[in-house]
Amino acid sequence: MAYARINTITFSSEEAADELEANYASTAPTGFPEAEMLVAVRTGPLTASLTSIYEDKAAFDRSADERSRRMKVNGHLMDLVDVQEGEVSLFYTK
Numbered sequence: 001m002a003y004a005r006i007n008t009i010t011f012s013s014e015e016a017a018d019e020l021e022a023n024y025a026s027t028a029p030t031g032f033p034e035a036e037m038l039v040a041v042r043t044g045p046l047t048a049s050l051t052s053i054y055e056d057k058a059a060f061d062r063s064a065d066e067r068s069r070r071m072k073v074n075g076h077l078m079d080l081v082d083v084q085e086g087e088v089s090l091f092y093t094k
Contacts, residue, residue, distance in 0.1 A: 002036070002088035003060040005067075007050040009081050014045050016077035021048065023074070031066050034059040037091070053088055060085070 011017035021042060028038050037053040054060040071081070 001057075002053055002055060002091050003057045003085065004051060004053045004088050005060065005063075005083065005085045007081055007083050009048045009050065010079045011046045011048070012077055012079050017042070017046055017048065020074055020077045024050065031070070032063050034062060037093075053091060057087075 009020075011020065021040065024040055028035075028040075032038060032052060034054055035052045036055060037051070039049075039051045041049045043049055052063070054063065
């Protein structure tokens with residue numbers, strides 16, 4: 001069953017949000033090659049929601065090292081990151 005991670009991020013500044021948004025958009029597809037879907041939504045000047053969906057929990061788990069590396073490198077750009085994960089009950093795209 002598909003498995004997802006949802007990150008709700010509060011950035012330290014608008015400049016930090018701009019920087020991380022641009023970086024994620026250009027590097028996430030290659031950094032998370034097993035992701036079936038990556039969505040980043042800027043929900044406000046200092047906030048964003050990032051969702052990734054993987055084929056299964058095993059693929060999700062394999063992405064953990066890259067996520068940890070990115071969090072360490074970019075941690076100074078974020079004030080708060082709320083992470084939730086779970087099985088996907090609907091994965092619809094038109």
